[in-house]
Amino acid sequence: MSVRVRFAPSPTGYLHVGGARTALFNWLYARKHGGKMVLRIEDTDAARNTEAARSAILDGLRWLGIDWDEGPDVGGDVGPYFQSQRQEIYDRHLQQLEAAGRIYTEDTGAVRFRFSREPITVHDLVCGDVTFAATEEPDMTIRRPDGSYIFHFVNVVDDLEMGITHVIRGEDHLSNTWKHIDLFNALGQSAPTYAHIPLLLNPGGSKMSKRDEGAAIANYQEEGYLPEAVFNYLCLLGWTPRAEQEKLDRETLVALFDASEIHSSNARFDLSKCQWLNAQYLRALSDEALFAVARPFLVHAELQIEDEAMATAAVASVKEKVSLLSEFPEWVHYFFKDDSPYESDVVSKLRSKPENASLLETAAETLEAVDEWTEASIQSAIAAAAEKEEVKVGALMPLLRGALSGQMRGPGVTTIAFLLGREKTHQRILQAVSLI
């Protein structure tokens, strides 16, 4: 029997990291075993079921590169893939339960499922065999008086109808799984194989909630994470790929994935490691690819991109210094704007010695005299200025850095000057001198 897994989010208006990781583990399992990934929208709660809420989930999944073989937008043989459109299917299964004598209707009109009240064992790929004693809970409601159905029932019916072979979901469902198995049995079917994966906890140690930093996948996109980095990081929580390094691409992760190696203890979410991984991915990009992904962030910061080649080089010049795309503007804005203020440590550096003015003026002169504007010629012009002023090159460089960029950090000074061009280089040095 070929593998069929599913991710079944309810439309809440955003994709939660925990949900994303659940989707991701399902996806890995499907791809690893050549199975099908089904996406089903659990929108039985009409109040929350909006188009915007639904697309937020789909967008999040697509951004992460998690695709589905059946579900919204792609269709499939066992649809519809929205629970809100499956009423007749549920009605049919309710009748089946009725025929089996397993339901009864309350005075209020709600329908309850009669538990078998026998011990039930969940055979779980992650947690092993977990046995629940015969329950003493009241029978569970599966249909409301208004005719709509409750989660546990529709979830089971859909998994059954959609031929789901493996249910990979958060551990918060483990305690209710016996109810699902009871339902499967009552419908004369055997339950799928379960794998309950550990929960994602916030740094405080409780279940990640909407409010926690990093809870919504859309935030990662906005803050300049690359989807492959987030994908990679999420894999590392609760599962250890057996590899030399931790930066691993999708194909490798699929190849290494083994559901039985998923841990059973919860994991806290560590944003700084996710950032570190993102930095690794940024560095691995070509200059062109990096510029393509950084560009929207430059535009958002209102930097005017006139010369693409220059902009590409500017972004590339700080590639190793940045871990999020959103950090680029603050590192490169002076390549695009002339009115960026000098940072305070730059001003104090410039004013630290009275002779700094003449040093810079000399540099301006030797740079003006350069024939061809290349990094090499810029380097020798600066060296010449230093020699003329009888100081070390190392004494002049920081001044020039501050004068040209307004910052005491950044790419090499010759690179800054080269990318700025002869004219702006000259202007900015004189501007700095006027500040002294």
Place this chain on the structure above:
RNA sequence: GACCCUGUCGUCUAACUGGCUAAGACACCCGACUUUCUAUCGGGUAACUGCGGGUUCGAAUCCCGCCAGGGUUGCCA
């Protein structure tokens, strides 16, 4: 309360069926390098493996008890 899952550096995790000095990554600290850095390189702090018993020549690993954290216990999903 009851039931379920879990417990190794601050965090994520290693440690084959019990066997080297409990390993790595992130973070942090220090140093070096460099014209600078949130970069790079090097080094370091950090876990009596939750606690207490037991089995064993030997326990992170097996057993018991306790404690702690998380989860479930809806006419939410």
